[in-house]
Amino acid sequence: MTDGRALVTGLMREGGLYCLTAEPFSLGRSNAEVVRAMLDAGVRLIQYREKRKKAGEMLRECRELRAMTRAAGAALIVNDHIDLALLAEADGVHVGQDDLPVEAVRRLTGPGVAIGLSTHGPEQARAAVAAGADxxxxxxxxxxxxKEDVCAPVGLDYLDFVVREIDLPFAAIGGVKAHNLPQVLAHGARTVCLVTEIVGAPDIGARIAELATILRAPR
Structure with missing residues (x-):
């Protein structure tokens, strides 16, 4: 079995787009349709993030996306739901500050699953390192x-801190769009999450190609 922990962290250090599902913003397309377009466009980091579905439906979708990502050599990360991540044999799980702590998640997942943690400031980033987040x-x-119940924007100063002080692979996220992506990259981000910019695009492949051009531009 593939070491999901190594796959996720390796891809994040390599850099590129980290894509999330967000079916309410996907113009009526299913998560499978959206993820297929992402994979066909070369994306290799996919996170399943759905907040309003029944557990059985989410498990079915996770297993479908697991088969798709595995065939494409891509990583699948499941947001919040550790049980779904394990049942679907995902490569990683991503939790928030109010979810189970990293140490508890590790006891459930074992060593082969990557654990990601949302952070919003320097103290949380340092705590993530100490807790063993990947x-x-x-x-x-x-x-x-x-995202519902999201905190206020943390700004680029926090990104500068992480680039300078934290030796963990990270994804820059939250309000990132094509127009401000160059600014985010200029501050040192390598892996970036753009959610509605991608899932809400009429042509997902074309939008990813546009963003990939920005990512490859000299800085």
């Missing part, structure tokens, strides 16, 4: 409407 989310950098 990677962190850094944000929200800008205002975002995608």
């Amino acid at each position: 990677c962190i989310g850094v944000g929200p950098l800008f205002a975002t409407q995608t």
Whole structure:
């Protein structure tokens, strides 16, 4: 079995797009349709994040996406639901500050599953390192409407801190769009999450190609 922990952290250090599902913003398309378009466009980091579905439906979707990502050599991370991540044999699980602590998640997952943790400031980033998180989310950098109960934007100063002080792979997230992506990259981000910018695009492949051009641009 693939070491999901190594796959996720390796891809995050390599850099690129880290894509999340968000079916309410996907223009009526299913998560499978959206993820297929992401994978066909070359994305290799996929997170399943759904908040309003029944457990059985989420497990069915996770297993479908697991088969798709495995065939593409991509990583699947499940947001919040450790049970779904394990049942679907996902490569990683991502939790928030109010979810189970990293140490407890590790007891459930064992050593082969990557654990990501959302962070919103320097103290939380340092705590993530101490707790044994494999990677962190850094944000929200800008205002975002995608996630409910989200904290205020943390701004680029926190991104600067993580780049300078934290030796964990990380994803910059929260309100990142094509127009501010160059600014985020200029501050040192390598792996970036754009949610509605991608899932809400009429042509997901074309949008990812556009963003990939920005990612490859000299800085």
